[in-house]
Each structure stands twice: as C-alpha cells, then as structure tokens.
Amino acid sequence: MTTLHIVDDDEAIRDALGWLFQSRSVPVIGWDSAEAFLEAWTPDMAGCLLLDIRMEGMSGLELFDRLLGRACRMPVIFLTGHGDVPIAVAALKKGARDFVEKPFNDNELVDRVIDALAFDAEQRAREAGQAGVAARVATLTQREKQVMELVVAGRLNKVIADQLGISMRTVEVHRSHVFEKMRVKTAVELTRLLTSAG
Amino acid sequence: MTTLHIVDDDEAIRDALGWLFQSRSVPVIGWDSAEAFLEAWTPDMAGCLLLDIRMEGMSGLELFDRLLGRACRMPVIFLTGHGDVPIAVAALKKGARDFVEKPFNDNELVDRVIDALAFDAEQRAREAGQAGVAARVATLTQREKQVMELVVAGRLNKVIADQLGISMRTVEVHRSHVFEKMRVKTAVELTRLLTSAG
DNA sequence: GGGAGGGCTGCGGATATCCACAATAGCCCG
DNA sequence: CGGGCTATTGTGGATATCCGCAGCCCTCCC
Structure with missing residues (x-):
C-alpha cells in the first residue's frame, strides 16, 4: 500500500484524517499548504492525493492544475465543505478521481482512498512496463x-529498403539490431510491444 | 451532425431547448418521459442524450442506469435544477459525459452538446472499424x-504445428485462410488489427 | 449417393527472413 | 592517430514463409 498525501491547511483536520487512515493501515503524510506539497512533489511520488479546495494561499484546484501541468498521474480526491456542482463537474472532467463533500462518511472516504491507491498501483505497474519499452x-x-x-507497419524488408533507399542487406542488419535491443524474436512480438504501450 | 435526444417531462422546457438547439442547427428529438425513450431506444441510435434528472415516473438517473445495462454508448448530459454534488460525482464516475445545473448558460450548454455529439461520431467511427474486424x-x-x-502471439508455424498436434503444412493452409478472410497480407498487419481493437 | 465444406498432409518451388563472415567509410573522442 | 560507434554492402547458406497442385477422410445435407 502506498501513501496518502493529505493537503489541508487546517491542522485539526489533518490530524483527524491522519488518525482515521492510520487506524485503517493507510500510510499518511500531511501537508499544511498546496505550496509545500508542490515544492516537495517529484514525478516518482506514488500514492494518492486528498486535497482540500479552500485553503489559505494556493487553492486545491490550483494545485491540481499545476500538478496536471507537471504530468502528475497520482489520483486526486477533492475534499470540500464548499463544493458546488460546476466545480465538481469541472474537476472530474479534468481528471480528478473523486470529489467528496464535508461532512463525509468515514468509511466511504476510506473506501474511495483505498480505491484510488489501488488504481495508482495498477497504473504504475503498467507504466513501469511501458517505461522499460521506452528505455x-x-x-x-x-x-x-x-x-x-x-517493420511494425507490416512492410517487407524489400519495401523498406526501397523506401529508405538502402540495400536489403542493410535493412536486415538494422532489423536484427532492433530485435536484439528490443529483446524480441519476431516482428509480431515487436508490434505487440509497441501497440499495447501506445 | 447526429441527433440530440432531449428527455424531459416538462413540455415548456422541451420546447425551449428544441428552439435553442434548432437555431444552432442541432437536430433535436424530444421525449416526454424516460419510459418513452427507453422503449424506443435501439443499439444503433446515434447522437447524444440530454437528460432531466427529476421527472415523473422513471428518473433520469434510473434511465441512465438502464441504458448502461443495455450497453448504450451514447454520451449523456444530465440537466437538473436539483443537482447536488454526490449525485453529480456518482453520475460522472459511472460514465456520464456532463452534468449541468439549471439555470444554465445557453451557449455553454450548446457547446457541451456539440462536444458530446462529436465524441459520439468519433466513437461510432472507431466501433464501425472494430465491427468490421469482428465480422x-x-x-x-x-x-x-x-x-x-x-500467429498473433508470435509463434512460428513449426511451434504452432507442435502445439496443435498437426503438420506444418496444415498450419500454413489455415494461416493462409486466416490472412485471406481477415484481408491482411502479413502477421504484423493482423496483429495490429486485433490489438488495436482489443 | 453425390456434393459441399472443413480438416489434414505431402511435394516442390518461389520468396523472405535470419545470420556468420568480411569489408568500406564517416564521425567523434581520448 | 587509433578505437568505438554508426551506416553501409556483399556472399552464401540455413530457416521460414507462401502457394499451387493433389489426394484422403469425415460430416452434413439434398
């Protein structure tokens, strides 16, 4: 289980949530401002985010936007006592994972967080595979x-040679190097590797 | 441009929306109840759905659930004067396209509907290709x-023959028939066809 | 009983792919 | 300058794939 990051400027709420989640064996890290989290954030940070919308300084929504700009893939759950429908709809359409109003039901919130953490773990496993391919x-x-x-487009060596203006033999050499470096034995395997990972 | 289906039991609203969308060249069909739409719905119906939540009889949310059960892929936009955050969040997480509160801004609603219609058109184009493959x-x-x-798993004919307990020649014959019926010329093309369509 | 369709197999040849061995050439770097 | 990397090409042979021609068996159906 990875970590839940709670961003809320109200220490009482951070403490209450921290206690709630730790009692359910969910590791928690608290942040007292969006700025603090944003500064500490790194692309390899795993887990999920529980984000209060109304805060001193940067709001939760703005933090979300900035994280999106930095290609953060962590699932985000908004927590708010002032939520209205347009904001919730906009946040979800932008990719937020969930949107919970205060006062919330403890069990429900825990369920949603666990759900988000599981999603993050799966997503990271997928991306790890893709990263290997990319490497x-x-x-x-x-x-x-x-x-x-x-090759992946299905062309024969002969056609590839024509298209690149080189000899078939050279194509064969490159093709062989590609197979070796990509650690596959056939064009079909290579195609699966590349089309399944985008 | 495909059709916008408006489901609302208030005739005045249907008329107003009908007028609004027809003035923007969006074809509209009105339905006076969820039941009426559900009965008329067929899997090939194209366009998008503008659904009032609060209605006599079946609610918009229930209609949405029933359509999901029938594998309806049309984008759904909820329209409500009684929306609250939990309902909106639940609807969007279940796959609704959008959630708009009354009173709404005409231009914004039109934009969202056009957006949904475009999405439906793209989705249908994709599915048409996949349907051809499935056929x-x-x-x-x-x-x-x-x-x-x-073959798509990348096995050589020799291996396939062993695995199926038949001769290589027979594998070649089947393989050739597969290529012919699937209208491809190489194993790579076949792989792309099947992995891009799931 | 005969015809159609699916499945299985062999032969032989045309193509394609895979690979070891060998060689030429440009470029960058210590 | 020599060594390493990249790109290029050739020869020749081992494998694999593609295909037409031919034949056999079985099942279903008219």
Whole structure:
C-alpha cells in the first residue's frame, strides 16, 4: 500500500484524517499548504492525493492544475465543505478521481482512498512496463528507429529498403539490431510491444 | 451532425431547448418521459442524450442506469435544477459525459452538446472499424481461430504445428485462410488489427 | 449417393527472413 | 592517430514463409 498525501491547511483536520487512515493501515503524510506539497512533489511520488479546495494561499484546484501541468498521474480526491456542482463537474472532467463533500462518511472516504491507491498501483505497474519499452527504444539509433517503424507497419524488408533507399542487406542488419535491443524474436512480438504501450 | 435526444417531462422546457438547439442547427428529438425513450431506444441510435434528472415516473438517473445495462454508448448530459454534488460525482464516475445545473448558460450548454455529439461520431467511427474486424473473425472456423491466436502471439508455424498436434503444412493452409478472410497480407498487419481493437 | 465444406498432409518451388563472415567509410573522442 | 560507434554492402547458406497442385477422410445435407 502506498501513501496518502493529505493537503489541508487546517491542522485539526489533518490530524483527524491522519488518525482515521492510520487506524485503517493507510500510510499518511500531511501537508499544511498546496505550496509545500508542490515544492516537495517529484514525478516518482506514488500514492494518492486528498486535497482540500479552500485553503489559505494556493487553492486545491490550483494545485491540481499545476500538478496536471507537471504530468502528475497520482489520483486526486477533492475534499470540500464548499463544493458546488460546476466545480465538481469541472474537476472530474479534468481528471480528478473523486470529489467528496464535508461532512463525509468515514468509511466511504476510506473506501474511495483505498480505491484510488489501488488504481495508482495498477497504473504504475503498467507504466513501469511501458517505461522499460521506452528505455529500450531510446537505445536505438535513428536508422534503427526508422526501420522499426516500417517493420511494425507490416512492410517487407524489400519495401523498406526501397523506401529508405538502402540495400536489403542493410535493412536486415538494422532489423536484427532492433530485435536484439528490443529483446524480441519476431516482428509480431515487436508490434505487440509497441501497440499495447501506445 | 447526429441527433440530440432531449428527455424531459416538462413540455415548456422541451420546447425551449428544441428552439435553442434548432437555431444552432442541432437536430433535436424530444421525449416526454424516460419510459418513452427507453422503449424506443435501439443499439444503433446515434447522437447524444440530454437528460432531466427529476421527472415523473422513471428518473433520469434510473434511465441512465438502464441504458448502461443495455450497453448504450451514447454520451449523456444530465440537466437538473436539483443537482447536488454526490449525485453529480456518482453520475460522472459511472460514465456520464456532463452534468449541468439549471439555470444554465445557453451557449455553454450548446457547446457541451456539440462536444458530446462529436465524441459520439468519433466513437461510432472507431466501433464501425472494430465491427468490421469482428465480422471477419466470425467467418473463421474454429481451427482457423486457434491458428490465428497463435500467429498473433508470435509463434512460428513449426511451434504452432507442435502445439496443435498437426503438420506444418496444415498450419500454413489455415494461416493462409486466416490472412485471406481477415484481408491482411502479413502477421504484423493482423496483429495490429486485433490489438488495436482489443 | 453425390456434393459441399472443413480438416489434414505431402511435394516442390518461389520468396523472405535470419545470420556468420568480411569489408568500406564517416564521425567523434581520448 | 587509433578505437568505438554508426551506416553501409556483399556472399552464401540455413530457416521460414507462401502457394499451387493433389489426394484422403469425415460430416452434413439434398
């Protein structure tokens, strides 16, 4: 189980939530402002975010926007005592995971947080696989990438050679290097690797 | 542009919305109850749904649930004068496209509807392609499907032959039939066809 | 009983792919 | 300057794939 990050400028609420979640074995880290969290945030931070909307300084919504700008993928649950429908709808459409009004039901909130944490774990597992693929792609030379694209597009070596203006033998060499670097044995495996990961 | 289906038991609102959308060249069909729409609904119905939540008889939310149960893919926009945050959040998490409170801004509503219609059109185009693939898969015999799966899994003919306990030549024949019926020329193309469509 | 369709197999040849061995050439870096 | 990386090409042979031609078996159906 990864960590729940609670961002709320009200220490009493942070403490109450911290107690609630720790009693359910959910690791918690509290942040007393959006600014503090934003500064500490790194792309490898895992878990989920419980975000109060109304805070001194930067609001929870603004923090959310900034995190989106930094390609943060952590699921975000908004917590608010002043929520209205347009804000909730906008937040969810932008990709927020959930939106909970105070006062909330403890069990329900815990369920939603656990749900979000599980989602994050799955997402990270998927991305880890894709990152591995991306890392292998990064080791390819320009020519190898070109050849790989054409191979994955289903072209025969002969056609690829024509298209790149090089000999078939050279295509074979590049193709072989691509297979080796991408750790696959057939064009089909390579295609699956690249189309399943986008 | 496909059709906007307005479900609202208040004739005055249906008329007002009808006038609004027709003035923006959005074709509209009005329904005076969830029951009426549900009865008329067919899987090939295209466009989007503008759904009032509070109605006599079946509510908009219940209609939405029933449509989901029937695998309806039309984008749904809820319209309500009694919306509260939990309902909006639940609806959006279940897959509703949008949630708009009355009174609404005409231009904004029109924008959202047009957005939803465009989404539906794209989605239908995608599904049409997938349906074509599914139709071709349906013409395959059992043996051909088995061979196809192994081909797409990247196995060599030799391995497939072993695995199915038949000769390589037979695998070649099935493989060739699969390519013909699926209208592809290489295993890579076949893989793309099947992995992009799920 | 004969025809249609699906499944299985062999033969042989045309293509394609995979690979070891070998070589040329440009570029960058210590 | 020599070494490493990239790109390029060739020869020749082992594998794999693609395909037409031919034949056999079984089931379902008219």
